[in-house]
Amino acid sequence: MIRLILADDEELIRGALVTLLNLEPDIDVVASAGNGDDAVALARKHQPDVCILDLEMPPTDGIYAAEQIIRSVPTRVILVTRHARPGVLRRALANRVSGFVPKSTPADKLARVIRDVAAGRRYVDPDIAASALAGESCPLTSRELDVLRESRKSANIQTIAKSLQLAPGTVRNYVSSAMTKLDAGTRQEAAAAAWDQGWI
Amino acid sequence: MIRLILADDEELIRGALVTLLNLEPDIDVVASAGNGDDAVALARKHQPDVCILDLEMPPTDGIYAAEQIIRSVPTRVILVTRHARPGVLRRALANRVSGFVPKSTPADKLARVIRDVAAGRRYVDPDIAASALAGESCPLTSRELDVLRESRKSANIQTIAKSLQLAPGTVRNYVSSAMTKLDAGTRQEAAAAAWDQGWI
DNA sequence: CAGAAACCGTGACACTTGTCATGGTTCTAC
DNA sequence: GTAGAACCATGACAAGTGTCACGGTTTCTG
Numbered sequence: 001m002i003r004l005i006l007a008d009d010e011e012l013i014r015g016a017l018v019t020l021l022n023l024e025p026d027i028d029v030v031a032s033a034g035n036g037d038d039a040v041a042l043a044r045k046h047q048p049d050v051c052i053l054d055l056e057m058p059p060t061d062g063i064y065a066a067e068q069i070i071r072s073v074p075t076r077v078i079l080v081t082r083h084a085r086p087g088v089l090r091r092a093l094a095n096r097v098s099g100f101v102p103k104s105t106p107a108d109k110l111a112r113v114i115r116d117v118a119a120g121r122r123y124v125d126p127d128i129a130a131s132a133l134a135g136e137s138c139p140l141t142s143r144e145l146d147v148l149r150e151s152r153k154s155a156n157i158q159t160i161a162k163s164l165q166l167a168p169g170t171v172r173n174y175v176s177s178a179m180t181k182l183d184a185g186t187r188q189e190a191a192a193a194a195w196d197q198g199w200i
Numbered sequence: 201m202i203r204l205i206l207a208d209d210e211e212l213i214r215g216a217l218v219t220l221l222n223l224e225p226d227i228d229v230v231a232s233a234g235n236g237d238d239a240v241a242l243a244r245k246h247q248p249d250v251c252i253l254d255l256e257m258p259p260t261d262g263i264y265a266a267e268q269i270i271r272s273v274p275t276r277v278i279l280v281t282r283h284a285r286p287g288v289l290r291r292a293l294a295n296r297v298s299g300f301v302p303k304s305t306p307a308d309k310l311a312r313v314i315r316d317v318a319a320g321r322r323y324v325d326p327d328i329a330a331s332a333l334a335g336e337s338c339p340l341t342s343r344e345l346d347v348l349r350e351s352r353k354s355a356n357i358q359t360i361a362k363s364l365q366l367a368p369g370t371v372r373n374y375v376s377s378a379m380t381k382l383d384a385g386t387r388q389e390a391a392a393a394a395w396d397q398g399w400i
Numbered sequence: 401c402a403g404a405a406a407c408c409g410t411g412a413c414a415c416t417t418g419t420c421a422t423g424g425t426t427c428t429a430c
Numbered sequence: 431g432t433a434g435a436a437c438c439a440t441g442a443c444a445a446g447t448g449t450c451a452c453g454g455t456t457t458c459t460g
Contacts, residue, residue: 010282010303012310016216019223019307082210103210107219110212141406155385157447170408176448185355187447188388341436357417370438376418386446387417 002118005046006032007039007065008054008080017052024111036065043069049118055081055088063088067095076117080110084128087138087198099123138199144178147171148191149200202318205231205246207239207265208254208280217252224311236265243269249318255281255288263288267295276317280310284328287338287398299323338399344378347371348391349400 004021006029008014018029030046033039035058043051051069055062066077078099079092092100098117101110102125113123140148150160157175161168175187184190194200204221206229208214218229230246233239235258243251251269255262266277278299279292292300298317301310302325313323340348343364350360357375361368375387384390394400 012280012301012303012305012307013213013216015307016213016220019220020216023219080212101212103212105212107212107215143407155389166407167409169410172448173409173450174407176450179448186388188386189355343437366437367439369440372416372418373420373438376420379418 002027002050002114003046003048004029004050004052004114005039005042005048006052007034007036007042007057007062008032009034009057010054013054020107021052021111021114027111027114035059036062036068039065040068040072043073043075047073048075050114051075051077052114053077053079055079063092063095063097066092066097070096076120078113078117078123080105084125084131085196085198086128086131089124089128089198091198093124100128101125102128138194138197139181140178140194140199141174144174144181145194145200147174148178148187148194151175151187151191152195152200202227202250202314203246203248204229204250204252204314205233205239205242205248206252207233207236207242207257207262209234209257210254213254220307221252221311221314224314227311227314235259236262236268239265240268240272243273243275247273248275250314251275251277252314253277253279255279263292263295263297266292266297270296276320278313278317278323280305284325284331285396285398286328286331289324289328289398291398293324300328301325302328338394338397339381340378340394340399341374344374344381345394345400347374348378348387348394351375351387351391352395352400 004027006014006018006021008017011034014032014034018032021027022029030048031042033042037059039051039053053062053065057065062079066079069075069077076098078101079097080101080103082103084102089100099113099122101113101123105125116123146164147160150163154160154163157168157171161171164171179187179190182190182193184193191200204227206214206218206221208217211234214232214234218232221227222229230248231242233242237259239251239253253262253265257265262279266279269275269277276298278301279297280301280303282303284302289300299313299322301313301323305325316323346364347360350363354360354363357368357371361371364371379387379390382390382393384393
C-alpha cells in the first residue's frame with residue numbers, strides 16, 4: 001500500500017483528487033493540506049511514501065514546500081502544475097523532486113506515475129521534458145533577472161532602482177540588455193517572456 | 201436523479217471531479233468535456249439538468265460556452281473559477297448563469313449548490329457576491345477598456361492605435377484617462393488592475 | 401595569472417509615453 | 431430639445447524609457 005499525502009490550495013480540487021486517488025486499491029491518502037506549510041508538517045508527521053504537491057500554492061510555491069519536505073522526510077515528491085514552465089522544471093529537478101506532471105494528465109496515468117515514483121523511479125512528463133530541453137537556457141544574467149522580477153511589481157525605473165539599490169541609469173542598461181536578448185519591445189514584455197519561461 | 205455534464209480543460213481535474221460527483225447518490229454525470237465547444241455539443245445531445253463549466257477554458261472562456269448552452273438547451277449552468285473577479289461575476293449573471301462558485305468551495309457544498317440550482321434556485325458564493333457589491337463598478341468607458349485590453353497584447357501606442365483604428369494621440373488620451381481613474385503609474389499597471397477586477 | 405564576463409555607473413541623445421488644452425461630432429438621458 | 435458624456439482628433443510640451451558609448455571594479459574561468 002502506497003501511503004500518500006496531497007496538497008492543493010483549492011479545496012474542491014483537493015477533495016476531488018483525494019477521492020479519486022483513494023479509489024486506487026494500492027494507494028492510501030493518509031492526509032491532505034491546503035498550503036505548503038501544512039503539507040510540510042503533515043509529511044513530517046505521517047512519513048508518507050509519496051507527496052503530491054500543487055505547484056501554485058501559498059505561501060511561496062510548491063517547490064518551496066517540496067524543498068522543506070525532501071530535506072527532512074525520507075519521501076518522494078511529485079509536483080502537479082497547470083502551466084508547465086521549463087525553467088520551473090529545472091528548479092524542481094535541482095531540488096530532487098521525483099515527478100513533474102501537468103494537470104492535463106489523465107487520472108489513471110497519475111496513478112501509474114505514483115507507483116513508479118514510490119518504486120524509486122523518476123518521472124517527468126515527456127512534453128514538458130521535450131520543451132525544457134528544446135527551449136533555450138536562460139540567456140539573462142542574475143541582475144537582469146532581478147530587474148525584470150522587480151519590473152513586474154514596480155511601475156517605473158526609479159522605483160526599481162530604489163528596490164535593488166542601483167542607479168536608475170544602471171537599471172536602464174540592464175533593462176535594455178534584457179529586452180535585446182528576449183527580443184522584447186518594452187520591459188514589461190521582457191518580464192512577461194521571462195515569467196512564461198519560468199526564469200523568474 | 202440530477203443529470204449533469206461537466207467541462208474542465210485539465211483532464212486530471214475533470215476526471216477527479218467526475219469521480220467525486222458520481223459518488224453522490226442523486227447525481228449522475230452523463231458526460232464530460234475538455235473545452236467549451238465540446239461542452240455545448242454534449243449539452244445539446246444529453247439535455248442535462250445542470251452543466252458545470254470551468255471559467256478558464258478554451259476557446260474563449262466558460263461564459264462563452266455558458267451563453268451558447270443557455271441559448272439552446274433548457275438547462276442550468278454553474279461556473280467554477282479559481283480567481284473570482286467581480287466584473288466577471290456580473291457578466292456571468294447578465295448571461296443568466298445560475299451558479300458561480302470558487303474552487304475553494306468544499307465538495308459537499310458544491311453538491312448542495314447543484315441540488316439547489318437543479319431545483320430552480322440561484323447560487324452565488326457569498327464571498328464573491330460581497331466583494332462584487334462592495335467593489336466599485338467599472339469607472340472606465342468602453343473605449344478606455346478597449347485600449348487597456350489591447351495594451352495587454354501590444355507593446356506600443358502605435359500598434360494599439362492600428363488595432364483599434366484610432367489615431368495614436370487619441371489612444372494616448374484614453375490611456376492617460378484610464379490611468380488617472382485607476383491611479384496607475386503606467387498603462388500596463390492600469391491594464392493589470394482592470395484585468396484583476398474582471399473588467400477586461 | 402590573465403582574459404573575459406558580469407556588475408555598476410555616468411552622460412548624451414533619440415524616441416516614446418503621458419499630460420493637458422482645445423474643439424468638433426455623435427450619442428444618451430432628462 | 432438641450433445638456434452632458436463619450437468618442438475622436440490635433441498640437442505642444444514635460445517626463446520617462448531605451449540606446450549607446452565609455453570606463454572602472456569585481457568575479458569567474460581556463
